Amino acid sequence: MAMSPDDYRESLSALLPQGLAWPREPESVLQRVLGSFGAGLAQVDAHGDALLAESWPRSSYALLADWERVTGLPDECSVQGGQTLEARRNAVAAKLAAxxxxxxxxxxxxxxxxxxxxxxxxxxxxxxxxxxxxxxxxxxxxxxxxxxxxxxxxxxxxxxxxxxxxxxxxxxxxxxxxxxxxxxxxxxxxxxxxxxxx
Incomplete structure (x- = not known):
């Protein structure tokens, strides 16, 4: 499960040294900068979670074209251009399981x-x-x-x-x-x- 931007901001803030130069208040400039870093890290984390779903063709979306390329689909027996997303996923899964x-x-x-x-x-x-x-x-x-x-x-x-x-x-x-x-x-x-x- 992906961490939120606030979770990343708090984790980055915990790595800072102690002292007055390193404020911990959420409205401070430093914490807002760490929050922007946290948003980018949370986005990368979410993409990592989405990549797990792409590792199986029945739940794939972004990598479905790669799955089709690996399995040789669409071929001369499939209806090119007229298949639904679910039909394309099922065709790839069936070809892998055959x-x-x-x-x-x-x-x-x-x-x-x-x-x-x-x-x-x-x-x-x-x-x-x-x-x-x-x-x-x-x-x-x-x-x-x-x-x-x-x-x-x-x-x-x-x-x-x-x-x-x-x-x-x-x-x-x-x-x-x-x-x-x-x-x-x-x-x-x-x-x-x-x-x-x-």
Whole structure:
């Protein structure tokens, strides 16, 4: 907790030697000079306290641009210029806390962060002798590197008629989620997105 200017003035006054040349009355010229020093020291102390809040991105304000630079944000998957302060803070914190992974549970967790809590993953298999069962989906060898993220609901964003010329009236899908999944998926795989069930 930062000290007040009066606290600093009293501390500076306590360091002075004893005697008539060093008055202790608050209205004296010396004490007013020490009070002006105390105001500057209190301001530095307050900035030090504020710097503690900047050490964590969820409470950062002045250093948020530095946090974004360190984490590589905004990137091609984030909405540049349209994010709120809270959304920017959450993006930095999420990027710092992300551990990564290649399991279906990891990608289902990412979909849940984007509001698709009932998402599932379908993995395709290549046709192999002795492993196939009746009714099971088949594919060529290339299909062993393909998976599908099934999102439970169709996401439709309605547009306003006052939007600029060239804007679509409706946008289907969840392009930020698709961008993030395509960025984090294993490089040798391909992912398809389905909305509203399989």
């Amino acid at each position: 551990r990564g992974g290649q399991s279906p549970a990891y990608f289902i967790g990412i979909a849940a962060q984007y509001g698709h809590v009932d998402a599932t993953i379908t993995e395709f298999r290549a046709r192999r002798y002795g492993r196939a069962r009746n009714g099971q989906r088949f594919g060529g060898w290339g299909w062993q590197y393909v998976w599908q993220l099934n999102l439970p609901a169709q996401t439709v964003e309605q547009r306003n008629s006052n939007d600029p010329f060239g804007e679509h009236y409706q946008v289907w899908g969840d392009s930020p989620l698709e961008c993030v999944i395509n960025k984090l998926k294993p490089a040798h795989t391909r992912v398809f997105f389905t909305y509203g069930g399989v």
